[in-house]
Amino acid sequence: MTTSIDQRTRNKKMRKLLLGCLLPGAALMVWQLAGVLELVSPTLFPTPLSILSDLYGMLASGELLFHLRISILRAALGFAIGGTSGLILGLLVGLYSRAEELMDPTVQMLRTVPLLAITPLFILWFGFGELSKVLLISMGAFFPMYVNTFLGVRSVDSKLFDVAKVLEFSRFKQITTLVLPSALPNVLLGLRLSLSTAWLCLVVAELMGADQGIGFLIQDARSFMRTGVVFVGIFIFASVGKLSDSIVRLLESKLLKWRDSYKG
Structure with a gap:
């Protein structure tokens, strides 16, 4: 019985993977065919096989892995600073109305400012070094985590706090056993959005001025006019972004097994 269930689960996952690959696979086939028939310029749109050849050459030389490591370190550091700050401040503002009145209007005002408008200021203040890039990524990662953590805390049933008072829970115990588990769906959503925004801000930071990283490579x-390398850089950004999102989704499936949500 267990073996049959496991087999059905594996088949379902395989079918889902194949369906997900169907559209990109068809697009690549059409692209390759258009290149072979010379319907598009090979300079502007090199064929997927040509791009694959560039990818292999960059991997063999170690160039791609070097720049990828730099980009991942920047994104990870910026996300760690911004995501952690957003989580802590979101919890604080969600738990205390006075903190909301004091800080939330300012945070919401800053959230509406486009990051591209702030980028020149970061360069003027901190130069083209690592600090300006990490701070820009941190700022991008902060707001999704803050907003979703705040909403998660405010969505906790108020009756649970009444029960916690009856049981004489300390504030720390309320947060660890009541608030965080109840707000977890929103926090994980904030984590996904924060990771993706950090990765997007990394692209902006590296394209604006860098001498290392995937953005610099592009x-x-x-x-x-090495268009194939440009496509390789775009592919790397897309792949790493998708991988990080899949890791968080896997985390969601493990931590939110208790939810009986609609699957479509």
């Missing part, structure tokens, strides 16, 4: 390739 800019450098654009200057020398």
Whole structure:
């Protein structure tokens, strides 16, 4: 019986994977065919096989892994600073109405300012070094985590707090045993959005000015009309972004097994 259930689960996952690959696979086939038939310019739209050849060459030389490591470290550091700050401040503002009155209007005002408008200021204040890039990524990662954590705390049933008072829970115990578990769906959603925003801000930071990283690789390739390398950089950004999102979704499936939600 267990074996049959496991087999059905594996088949369902395989079917889901195949369906997810169907559209990109068809697009790549059409793209390759258009390149072979010379319907598109090979300079502007190199074929997928040509791009794959560039990818292999960059992996063999170690160039791609070097720049990828730099980008991942930047994104991870920025996300750690911004995501952690957003989580803590979201909890604080969600738990205390005075903190909301004092800080939330300012945070919401800053949230509406486009990051591209702030980027020149970051460069003026902190230069083209690592600090400006990490701070820009941190700012992008902060707001999704803050907003979703705040909403998660405020969505906790108020009757649970009444029970906690009857049981004489300390504030710390209320947060760890009541608030965080109840707000977890929103917090994990904030984590997903925060990761994706951090990755997008990394692209902006590296394209604006960097001498290392995947963004620099794309800019450098654009200057020398190495379109295949540009596509490789875009593919790396998309792949790492999708991988990080899949990891958080896997975390959601493990931590939120108790939810009986609609599956479609």
